[in-house]
Amino acid sequence: MDACPYLNFDGRCREAFAFYAEVLGGRIDFLQTFGESPGCDGMAMPRDAVIHASLSADAVRLMGSDCPKERFRPMQGLYVALQIDDPDRARRVFEALMDGGRVEMPFAPTFWSAGFGCGTDRFGTPWMVNCTRAP
Structure with a gap:
């Protein structure tokens, strides 16, 4: 069994993951927007918002996405x-x-x-x- 953080962003997932890949010396393995995803027509998200991203660097794996503004909550209680x-x-x-x-x-x-x-x-x-x- 593995576990990895799944980070939510208020529209800045693409920028954050590019930054994390650079700082950690890793690579973005997957990044897809809502506009590129099947079945997302009519969703209340901008087409260029990230529906899923995955990054790997050494033994580190991060995943994340943008989320609807009304559901976004700043991260707390974890590091x-x-x-x-x-x-x-x-x-x-x-x-x-x-x-x-x-x-x-x-x-x-x-x-x-x-x-x-x-x-x-x-x-x-x-x-x-x-x-x-x-x-």
Whole structure:
């Protein structure tokens, strides 16, 4: 069994997934809009809104879509947690994700890790970046 985060966006899924692919060094495996999807005529979504996207980077898999504005709720109560063994790479990923976002805990060494930081990116996705190397 596998699990992966499924992220919802208020019309910015395509932009967010392009950003995540660049920052994480991954690729978008699938991206389809409502306009490209069979059976979506008459749905209350813009034709260019993303109905489903999938991204892979190393062992990370993210999926997501845009959702109707009346059903959109900002993400809360969870973080996408990245475990990175190289402290320099972990810092670079964290700083890139937080560009234009809101840092809750700056990336720094902790008692459990050579580096840890958390915050919410400019798309509203909460992230934790943890270096798996001990301090």
